[in-house]
Amino acid sequence: xxxxxxxxxxxxxxVEIGVAAVxxxxxxLVVFDSYRLGARWGxxxxxxxxxxxxxxxxxxxxxxxxFVRALRNTAxxxxxxxxxxxxxxxxxxxxxxxxxxxxxxxxxxxxASTVYIAYFMWHLGKYAWIKIAPVSIGVSVAFFLIFEIWxxxxxxxxxxxxxxxxx
Amino acid sequence: MEEVNALMQGFGVALSPLNLLLMFVGVILxxxxxxxxxxxxxxxxxxxxxxxxxxxxxxxxxxxxxxxLSCIYWGALFGGAITSILFNIPGEPWSVATTFDGHPLAQxxxxxxxxxxxxxxxxxxxxxxxxxxxxxxxxxAGFALQFGPPEFFSVYLLTFCAFVGMSxxxxxxxxxxxxxxxxxxxxxxxSVTGTLRLTFGFTSLLKGFxxxxxxxxxFGIGEILETLEEGLAFKGASAKINMxxxxxxxxxxxxxxxxxxxxxxxxxxxxxxxxxxTPASFMSYGLARRLSKDGHDFGSGKVEGVVAPETAAxxxxxxxxxxxxxxxxxxxxxxxxxxxxxxxxxxxxxxxxFVEKPDFVWGLIxxxxxxxxAGLIVVLTCVPLFAAILRIPFSIIAPVIIxxxxxxxxxxxxxxxxxxxxxxxxxxxxxxxxxGYPLAPMVLALVLGDRAEENFRNAIKGSQGDMxxxxxxxxxxxxxxxxxxxxxxPLIRAGWRLMLGKS
Numbered sequence: 001x002x003x004x005x006x007x008x009x010x011x012x013x014x015v016e017i018g019v020a021a022v023x024x025x026x027x028x029l030v031v032f033d034s035y036r037l038g039a040r041w042g043x044x045x046x047x048x049x050x051x052x053x054x055x056x057x058x059x060x061x062x063x064x065x066x067f068v069r070a071l072r073n074t075a076x077x078x079x080x081x082x083x084x085x086x087x088x089x090x091x092x093x094x095x096x097x098x099x100x101x102x103x104x105x106x107x108x109x110x111x112a113s114t115v116y117i118a119y120f121m122w123h124l125g126k127y128a129w130i131k132i133a134p135v136s137i138g139v140s141v142a143f144f145l146i147f148e149i150w151x152x153x154x155x156x157x158x159x160x161x162x163x164x165x166x167x
Numbered sequence: 168m169e170e171v172n173a174l175m176q177g178f179g180v181a182l183s184p185l186n187l188l189l190m191f192v193g194v195i196l197x198x199x200x201x202x203x204x205x206x207x208x209x210x211x212x213x214x215x216x217x218x219x220x221x222x223x224x225x226x227x228x229x230x231x232x233x234x235x236l237s238c239i240y241w242g243a244l245f246g247g248a249i250t251s252i253l254f255n256i257p258g259e260p261w262s263v264a265t266t267f268d269g270h271p272l273a274q275x276x277x278x279x280x281x282x283x284x285x286x287x288x289x290x291x292x293x294x295x296x297x298x299x300x301x302x303x304x305x306x307x308a309g310f311a312l313q314f315g316p317p318e319f320f321s322v323y324l325l326t327f328c329a330f331v332g333m334s335x336x337x338x339x340x341x342x343x344x345x346x347x348x349x350x351x352x353x354x355x356x357x358s359v360t361g362t363l364r365l366t367f368g369f370t371s372l373l374k375g376f377x378x379x380x381x382x383x384x385x386f387g388i389g390e391i392l393e394t395l396e397e398g399l400a401f402k403g404a405s406a407k408i409n410m411x412x413x414x415x416x417x418x419x420x421x422x423x424x425x426x427x428x429x430x431x432x433x434x435x436x437x438x439x440x441x442x443x444x445t446p447a448s449f450m451s452y453g454l455a456r457r458l459s460k461d462g463h464d465f466g467s468g469k470v471e472g473v474v475a476p477e478t479a480a481x482x483x484x485x486x487x488x489x490x491x492x493x494x495x496x497x498x499x500x501x502x503x504x505x506x507x508x509x510x511x512x513x514x515x516x517x518x519x520x521f522v523e524k525p526d527f528v529w530g531l532i533x534x535x536x537x538x539x540x541a542g543l544i545v546v547l548t549c550v551p552l553f554a555a556i557l558r559i560p561f562s563i564i565a566p567v568i569i570x571x572x573x574x575x576x577x578x579x580x581x582x583x584x585x586x587x588x589x590x591x592x593x594x595x596x597x598x599x600x601x602x603g604y605p606l607a608p609m610v611l612a613l614v615l616g617d618r619a620e621e622n623f624r625n626a627i628k629g630s631q632g633d634m635x636x637x638x639x640x641x642x643x644x645x646x647x648x649x650x651x652x653x654x655x656x657p658l659i660r661a662g663w664r665l666m667l668g669k670s
Contacts, residue, residue, distance in 0.1 A: 016602055023343050030350045033365050045628035048360040051620045052353040055346050062343035069339070081601065086396045093395055094594070097388070097569055101586050109574065117566040125562030139567055143574065151218050153578050 008080035013070055015081040020067035027059025092123065108158025114140040170302055177529030180230055181537055189235040190534060194542045195549075197242015202250055202553050204561075205391040205568045208243035208484075208501035209610070212236050213382040214575030216508050223512040230530040236508055237488070237531060238538040240501050241293065244484050245546045246553065248285040248477055253278060253554050261444035261480040264452040268465060268472025275468050279412035280419075282550055287420060288427060288474040290543045292482035295431040296438065297535045300489050304521075304532070307493040311518035316625035317636050319494075321646035323619040324637075325653065326496050329440050330608045332656035337603060344599065345608035351376045352616025359624060371584045378507055378613035380576050380585045381592050382500065385606050387572040388593025391565055393600055413547060416470070423474045426455045430475045434482025438498055439490055444483035451479035485535065492528060493518060496615065500607045503614040 034049030034056055041047070070076055082090070100116040107115070118136040121127045147153045148166075157166065180186070200211035219232035247262035252269035265285060272281035314322070331341050354365045355375025366372040420427075430451035437447035455475035456465040465472045487498030488505070495516035497503035509516045514524060521528050546553075556564075576589040599606060612619075630636035638644040652659070 012602075015598070019598060019602060023347070026347065026350070030353075030365060033367070037362055037364060041632050045359075046624050046632070048357045048362040048364055051623060052350060052364060055349045055353065058342060058346040059350060062339045062346065065339035066337070066343065069337075082396070089395055090392055090597075093392065093565070097590060097593075100569075101573060101583075101590055104573070104586065105583050109577070113570045113573075116570065117563070120562050120566040123562075124565075125560055127562070135563060139570070143570070147574065147578075152221075153218065154581075155574060155577060156583065 007084050008082070009084045009087040010081045011077050012079040012081045013073065013076035016070035016073075016076060017067060020063050020070060024060055024063030024067065027056045027061075027063055030056030030059060032056075093120075096120070096123075104156060106158060108161055109155040110140045110144055111158055111160050113143065170305055173305075173525060173529045174301055174533060176526070177531075177533030178537075180227075180526055180530035181234060181533040186231055186234050186530075186534065187537070189231055190238045190538050190541045191545065193235045193238025194242040194245075194538060194545050197239035197244075198246040198249070198542075198546060198549075198553050199242075199556060200239065201243035201246020202556050203564065203568060204256070204394045205387050205565070206571070207247075207386055207390070208240050209499075209504050210383045210386040210572070210575075211243055212239050212501055212504045212508075213379045214387075214571060215239060216379060216504065216511070217575065217578035219508065220511070227526075229509075229512045229514060229524075230527050232512065233505070233508070233527070233531050234534040234538070236505055237534060238541070240484070240505070241535075241538045241542045242545075243501070244293075244481050245286060245289055245542050247480075248289060249282065249546070249550060249553055250557060252281045252285060252473070254557055256557075261448045261476075261484070263445070264448040264476035265473060265480075267452065267476075268467075268469045271466070271468030272470070272473065277468070279409065280416045280470060281468075281473050283413045283416040283547070284420060284470045284473045285477045286543055286546045287417065288430075288478040289481040290539055291427055292431050292434055292478035292480070293485045293535070293539045295428075296435050296482040296485035297532065297539070299435050299486060300492075300535070301532055304489055304493045304528075307489065308518040308521040311494055312522075313642070314518065316622040316629065317639065317643045318646060320619060320622040320626050321637055321643050321650060322494055322496055323615055323622065325646055325650040326490075326611070326615070327608065328650040328654035330605070330611075332653040333440065333446070338657065340602070340604045341608055344604045344606065345612045348609035348612025349616045349619075351381070351609075352378075352613050353620065358617070359621070374580070376588070376613065377579055377585065378610060379504070379579045380588050381613055382504055382610055383572050383576050384589040384592025385596035385599075385610070386500070387575075388569065388590060389596025389600055389606075391568060392593065392597040394561075395565070419470060420474070423471045426451075426459065426471055426475050427478050429454060429458075430478035431482045434479035434484075435486045437479070438483035438486030440498070444480045444487070444499060447483035448476035448480040452476045485539075488535075491516060492520060492531065495618070497611065500610045503611050507614055 030052055034053035037049035038047035039049040039053035096116060096119055100112055104112045114136045117139055118132050121132045121135065147155055196215070197208070197211065200206045201208070216236065219235065223229045223232045247257065248265055248269070250256045251262040251265040252273050255266050255270040257263040257266055269281045269285060272278065327345055330345060331338050350365070352375070354372055355363070356373060357364050363373065433451045433454065434444070434447045437450065438444065452472065452475045455471060456462040459465070459471055461469065461471075484499065484501070487502045489498070491497040491502045491506050495506065497506045506516050514520065514527065572589060573586050576585045577583065579585055596606060626636050627634065630639070637647045
């Protein structure tokens, strides 16, 4: 018997078909925009859309081929693309990562990174705060020294750096 | 013996104290990158590339910069073997074949021999490939000097057709991945007509997609997600390696000279043909198993089973740089990133590089010899240190790697939008990897897209739109013909077998 954790969240077939459809749509978008720009022979040679037009056609064709193949393949339906347990694991990383990159603009790279590493250690690693604090702060300080001072590559900074006068 | 003179001058460039220091720094960084999950040659070099921008502006700086980056590449090639043998985790796809015999050896307590064999054969594979590069690249470059736009386009065509025909996987998926790369490369301002393409009114798309962002996302974030799913019990064999083991293994290695030479030949050939190191390592493992007298014992822990894939992978990884410096066509994703670096530093990769920047080219080639020696010394002496990196818990190393990827993506253009893009590419990379879409063609198409299109346009402009320009003389016709042959190779082979079967 399959346990709840191992139950499939999506079959390979479903994902395969979905991705093929997205690829086809992407190709159609490329074809559409290239056609708008002109995909034929202009006065001074090929028009701007000439090359991408055919690229788009190839994308559509390959998308269709993958789609049809996946539709016909019966083995794919039974195969699991990702189990619920795996999906949950992926999301516990992906969601914080999306949050992390979206707050960099407000908090600055260093503060956001410190919080992000701390969250990971707390949530996935189940570490005590006494260990989390030195590691997460230490890594960010190390990055600050490497990038701002050693390589003089400035990264976005936020209110904390402003308050400390590090800008 | 012109090459030898040029090479000696190259050694003069590469042996400066700064360049020697960069070599060791590069190799050590490279091994760390190769050992860490989520970081590999391609995205490791991509992340560190922005740090070389200021270095490359100083006189002679481009040579130092390429030495640093190419040594990261050698280091990553060495690093892949460490994780394969000790942890049964191939750090890079080309180290998968190394796990077959390398990990059993480690389990039998012979990790030291396996590592020594792997590093030494890597070194020998690279050395043979560098010797080939030394003597072959001036010839190829001289030949390529006659190339016009049709010839260059047909070389690109050859590269991409080789991917489709040789990949062995699902051809439609290879085409899809490659064409998506071309489409993404076309986004933004068209340099010829000055029109905006595929931007749909979004100003952030004006600059187009930078392949560095794609590489960092596809390989870095994508791989972290994949590793996460597999669960993270890194159970490693201990990494004791001492001089006695090294010397004993070295005494054993000459016995496998035939395997070494054969694997190096396979590697050199497969490296020049794009698609490179990974199939080369599998192919030479397979050949060794078939041809060796104790081939039936392969998989249970045979030193020869480590020698074969490692020699081939390293030879292929090294010879992938031959088409990059001579033709401007990279043979592997990492070579593509290095090529992108050259473009950013203001160098035009291609045959003219040998004429215009001999210091740079020969400095690079000389650094390949020295960098691999540096690599061998570093790995043989510091394996336990590098193995210890993998014992850092995943819940610490994973966020740190993602932070490094984010910093790398940001520093390419100092743009937050690129960091968001990186995450999107990461998700695409995860889905594509799980569904068996190859990522290398997409990266190569992203890097070469503009140049391929430019040469295509110039070629058909010259011929007034007549596609027969790609068959107009023996050279270009031969290249195009070979490209088509490679493209339809699976069909041709199937047809051939069918005919033989019927007769």
